[in-house]
Amino acid sequence: MKHLVLALFFIVNFQTAWGQYRVADVKVQGNNRTKTAFIKKIVRLKPGMELDSVLIEQDINRLKRLPSVSHAYFQVFSAMEEGEYNVFYGIEENHTLIPFANVYTSNNDEFAFRVGLQEFNFIGSNITLGAFYQRDVFNSYGFHLRAPYLFSNTIGLAVSYQNLRTQEPVFLEGGTADYRYTNKAFEVMGLFELNFKNRFELGINFFNEDYSYLFGETDVNVPQDLNVDKYLLKLIYNYDGIEYYYQYLSGFRSTLNLQYVHSTSSMLPEFIIGFNDFTYFHRVGERGNWANRLRLGLSSNMDTPFAPFAVDNNLNIRGVGNTIDRGTAAIVLNTEYRHTLVDKDWFVLQTNFFVDGGTWRNPGGDFSDFGKSQNLRIYPGVGIRLIHKKIFNAIFRIDYGKGITGDSAQGIVFGIGQYF
Template identity: 65%
Template sequence: MKYITALILLFTTLVNSQENSVADLKIQGNKRLKTSFVKKISQIKQGVKLDSALIEADIRLLKRLPSIAHAYYQVFPANAPNQYNVFYNIEENFTIIPSANVYTTNDDEFAYRLGLYEFNLFGQNITFGGFYQKDIFDSYAINFRAPFLFSRKLGLAINYQDLTTLEPVFFDNTTADYRYNNASIEALGLFQINFTNRIELGLNYFTEDYLYQSGATNPEVPQELRVKKLLYKAIYEYNNLNYTYQYVEGFRSIFNFQYVHSTEDEQLPDFLIGWNDFQYFKRLGKKGNWANRLRLGLSTNNDTPFAPFAVDNNLNIRGVGNLIDRGTGAIVLNTEYRHTLYEKNWFVLQGNAFVDAGSWQNPGGDLSDFVDSDNLRIYPGIGLRFIHKSIFNAIFRIDYGYGITPNATNGLVFGIGQYF
């Protein structure tokens, strides 16, 4: 009898020591988003060990997707011992989104960009759309991005653009205006290493066309230039951000490196360019959010009027004007405090106070240019955000920046989405 009791105790111990496992993963709340897609990108699957860390990682990944406004999970015992059903509950975003950016300064400059994008094409979190831009000249672009096209880790992006702008060219302490056109086709392979790390590798074939319009001239600066180039691109991103509706918390770093090679013997030499964006977000109390972006960038330091780093209203310094200067290096800091002023159901009114500051290295100059007061711009300002919580990126922003450094301007910047 004692042997039977011992066997029963041993069997009971073995049963209780078995690891809990997932009987099934069930997706709830999704309408346009395909259940098969959610299961494809989730680490929790039928038969795997029940691991709360993996579940939390899945939920954080889902909340980053454009198609999802919010996600949470539940775990319930299944009918078998040590078996559990995991439920991922999803609140979807509306994902057919217009985009708009409008920017002006006190010099009566005015430009805008209007677009339309679908961020959940075929219920697979594929982004497809394009934009039209009016910045004196007409421009347009078409974009396709499918980060999970082939698997949970492997995707593809294809972009075409034809951008034309009036570009100031700086040389001999004077300025000339050129009509600049960049027509390009780009293909990128997208690889998700793990939850926080990803890379992009690709090739961009483009044609640059410069045509003199007005201003100073110099025999060594061509008045017309057309060159075909190849751009080899590599991007590495570390992303540990966590989203809760309009609030963001965590750290993100994006490194972008490019090698540009001229396919023709022209006056624009080959060059290297790289920059890193560091982003840090912190929740302050129940309604506050501190947001920061630091960009550090350098390129081959050619003494050329066509330097790659721009000083621009819509890129880095709110209120500064539309492309007022260029450099071969850049240090830019954007910091702002966002505060929820009003929130009810789907609507949020958010206010923000910001400081945008930056300095540039002159083409052919030294690193000491970064501390030269002539290259420094500081623009504090305030703004408002009108946010729809269940439409992806439905954030209409208005910012007013006022320069406090010498010869500064001021102006409004309108747009869709947070500035960074």
């Protein structure tokens, strides 16, 4: 730490004599699996440039966001030529071949899980390659590849395929019907980094949806079998102002997701959907972290039992159950306090206290639905986190949530990674 403070002081003083000091070379140390050429490709500081403390700080934060990096730092040393300096970027690497699992239950004896394996540093270039298997009454699988710096230090590509098959409730006027839902989808996304904090994704998804009636209520206006080909156009804008220090986060992030869905069936008509996740993190003392996520979602207000926003255990409200309701607009707030109980060189034990709450607009309804008690869910709860500091996203979480609003459930949610 002393060397970092001295280096930062050194560089700040360089800035007072703007243009006088230059970078002789940018060197990388501490990396093993991550290629040096890749690190030099994505950092913005280059040989021959003026020594710039702001640019170095941005490079360090950019490196900390890489899946292969658990921590990064810099050092500055004078070079052979007068007025020139070598900048060393130091890397502490993560293990990046990671299994993952999500398991969730409720007091309705529902049980579902998803397991998979991901490599976050494929060929040493921070390319993510992964696959999963899911059991949620029926079997599902999928794979994905994400290479954010495939073509340059700002342009990349993401490709995915999934074959999802689940038992889904469909909410009719006379009650609930259960359908076997199958979604086969292939997606291609172009990735673009405008600058350090702003990123865009633009792409297309071709998919097929199949609904097959299993049991429950029926409605003459709702088919018992439905097979529809669709495509969607997707735009994602991500603003990331988060500062990372191992398991601690601070700052603000916003992710906007806009989609246009074209359909070949009037039973599942075309629609527009958009939602924005606002997340804010604040350090509390040496070992506390206050974390918040607000999701605002809105779609075309179709009067359909197949509305796009779901109330679900593993998506937005811990303990509520597996897809217990649907709507055409949503307001969801998750807030929790995370406190580190044990913090060793490689291991962290963390506890959290949370409140998840949300409300939905009924399909074909209006915004007054947000205030109706039957649409409001509030679930406080507690959880623990087991964190390995040297393995990317190696956060094993267990959360227990219990509802305090009407007709509430309770349940346990297991998973890999923080809930948000």
